[in-house]
Amino acid sequence: MKKSKLLFLYFIGSFIWIYASNYLLTHFIPSSFDYYFERLKEIFYIIVTGGIFYFFILNKEELDTTKEEEKRLSTLINSMVDFVNFKDGDGRWIQANEFGLKLFQLEDVDYRGKKDSELAQYSKFYSKELIFCETSDEETWLSGTVTRCEEILPLPDGTFKTFDTVKVPLFHKDGSREGLVIIGRDVTEAREMEERLRKTEKLSVVGELSASVAHEIRNPLTSLKGFVQLLQREDSKHQSYYQIMLDELNRINHIVSELLLLAKPQHIKFSKMSIQKVLNDVVSLLNVEASLYNVQIKENIPEEILFLECEPNQLKQLFINLIKNSIEATTSGGTITITVDQVENNQLSITIKDNGCGISKDRLERLGEPFYSSKEKGTGLGLTVSYKIVQSHRGTIQFDSEVDEGTTVQILFPLTQTNK
Missing domain, CATH: 1.10.287 (Helix Hairpins)
Incomplete structure (x- = not known):
C-alpha cells in the first residue's frame, strides 16, 4: 500500500475516533465520569497509534534488512562471471545477473515475470535458444533432480561459447513446483x-x-x-x-x-628474410604444377619489401603445402590468390584464397590432425607439419571455407621474434 494512502487512512481513522468518542461522552456517559472517560480515551488513542507506529517501524526495519540482503545478493551474483538465473515454479524470470542479461542481449528489457518464450521476442538473435530453454527446464522439472549438461551458444561475431549448465529444481512440501536455479559456467577456454x-x-x-x-x-x-x-x-x-x-x-x-x-623439437635459427622472395620462389616452383591443373596463381603483394624474422626453408615448406592443397582442390580454370599485407600490432598477414571445392565443417574441425586426410593417398602429415611451423614462428593460422565456394587460409606472423 502506498504511503499517501496509509496517511489518508490514519487521518480518517483519527477523526472518526475523535467524533465517535465525543458523541459517546455527550450522550451516554454520565457527567461524573467525564474526566475518567476523557483520560481513558486519550490513553487508548496513544496506545493504538503507538502500536501502529511500532508496527510500521518494525516492518520498515525488516524491509530495510530484506532490501540490504537483496542488494548484497544482487552484488554477489552480478560479480560472478557465470550466468545465474532464478525462475519461479511457472518458469518466469525472477532474478538474473548482468552477465546473463548481456549474454542474451536483454540488458534493457524488463525481464521480471516473463517466460523464456516471451523474452525471445526481445532478442531475435537468441530467440531459438531462449525457447529451447523452456524445453530444457521442463526436462529438469520432470526428472526432479539436479541436471547438468554442456550447451554451445553462438555469438554475434560468429564464434561460439561452451557453457557447463547446472539446473536445480526446488519444490514445495506438497510436491508442487517452487522455483528453478540455473547456473551456466563458461568453459570455452577449458575445452x-x-x-x-x-x-x-x-x-x-x-x-x-x-x-x-x-x-x-x-x-x-x-x-x-x-x-x-x-x-x-x-x-x-x-x-x-x-x-x-x-x-x-x-x-x-x-x-x-x-x-x-x-x-622432436628442433632448434630454429631465425634470420631476416624478404617475404616477397620466399613467396616468389614458392610460386615459381609450383607454377608448372598449377599449369597442369589449368589453375592460375595470382599475387597481390606490395612493392615495398617486407622483412620477416623467420626460418626461410620452413616457411617455403609451409607455403608449398598450403598452395599445393589449393591447386589440388581447385577445378580447371580456377584461381588462387596470394595476398600479403602488414597489419596492426606489428604483424604480417599472408592470405591464400582459392575458389575450389571447399571444406565441410566437420573436416575443418579436424584439420591438422596427424593421419587425417580426405585425399585417397594422403597421410594428413602435411598440414600437421604446417601447423607446427606456424606455431614455432609464434604465428596463427585460420581456415575459412564453404563447400563448392572455396577456401581462405589466413596466416599471421609477428615481424620479429622475441625471446628466441
Missing part, C-alpha cells in the same frame, strides 16, 4: 585447452613413433630404390612397373621426411 592438449598428445605419439621407425625405414628404402633403378636400366620391358615402384618409394621417402620433422 579449447583440452582440445589443444589432445592434439599435443597425438603429436607426441607421432613424434615417438617417428623417432623409432623413421631411420629404420629409410635404410632399407635406400637399398630398394637403388635396386629398382638398376633393374630399370637393365630391363626395358617393364619400365612402367619400375616407374610405379620408384614413385611409391619416393612417396614413402616423403612421408618419412615429414615424420622426421615431427620426431
Whole structure:
C-alpha cells in the first residue's frame, strides 16, 4: 500500500475516533465520569497509534534488512562471471545477473515475470535458444533432480561459447513446483585447452613413433630404390612397373621426411628474410604444377619489401603445402590468390584464397590432425607439419571455407621474434 494512502487512512481513522468518542461522552456517559472517560480515551488513542507506529517501524526495519540482503545478493551474483538465473515454479524470470542479461542481449528489457518464450521476442538473435530453454527446464522439472549438461551458444561475431549448465529444481512440501536455479559456467577456454592438449598428445605419439621407425625405414628404402633403378636400366620391358615402384618409394621417402620433422623439437635459427622472395620462389616452383591443373596463381603483394624474422626453408615448406592443397582442390580454370599485407600490432598477414571445392565443417574441425586426410593417398602429415611451423614462428593460422565456394587460409606472423 502506498504511503499517501496509509496517511489518508490514519487521518480518517483519527477523526472518526475523535467524533465517535465525543458523541459517546455527550450522550451516554454520565457527567461524573467525564474526566475518567476523557483520560481513558486519550490513553487508548496513544496506545493504538503507538502500536501502529511500532508496527510500521518494525516492518520498515525488516524491509530495510530484506532490501540490504537483496542488494548484497544482487552484488554477489552480478560479480560472478557465470550466468545465474532464478525462475519461479511457472518458469518466469525472477532474478538474473548482468552477465546473463548481456549474454542474451536483454540488458534493457524488463525481464521480471516473463517466460523464456516471451523474452525471445526481445532478442531475435537468441530467440531459438531462449525457447529451447523452456524445453530444457521442463526436462529438469520432470526428472526432479539436479541436471547438468554442456550447451554451445553462438555469438554475434560468429564464434561460439561452451557453457557447463547446472539446473536445480526446488519444490514445495506438497510436491508442487517452487522455483528453478540455473547456473551456466563458461568453459570455452577449458575445452579449447583440452582440445589443444589432445592434439599435443597425438603429436607426441607421432613424434615417438617417428623417432623409432623413421631411420629404420629409410635404410632399407635406400637399398630398394637403388635396386629398382638398376633393374630399370637393365630391363626395358617393364619400365612402367619400375616407374610405379620408384614413385611409391619416393612417396614413402616423403612421408618419412615429414615424420622426421615431427620426431622432436628442433632448434630454429631465425634470420631476416624478404617475404616477397620466399613467396616468389614458392610460386615459381609450383607454377608448372598449377599449369597442369589449368589453375592460375595470382599475387597481390606490395612493392615495398617486407622483412620477416623467420626460418626461410620452413616457411617455403609451409607455403608449398598450403598452395599445393589449393591447386589440388581447385577445378580447371580456377584461381588462387596470394595476398600479403602488414597489419596492426606489428604483424604480417599472408592470405591464400582459392575458389575450389571447399571444406565441410566437420573436416575443418579436424584439420591438422596427424593421419587425417580426405585425399585417397594422403597421410594428413602435411598440414600437421604446417601447423607446427606456424606455431614455432609464434604465428596463427585460420581456415575459412564453404563447400563448392572455396577456401581462405589466413596466416599471421609477428615481424620479429622475441625471446628466441
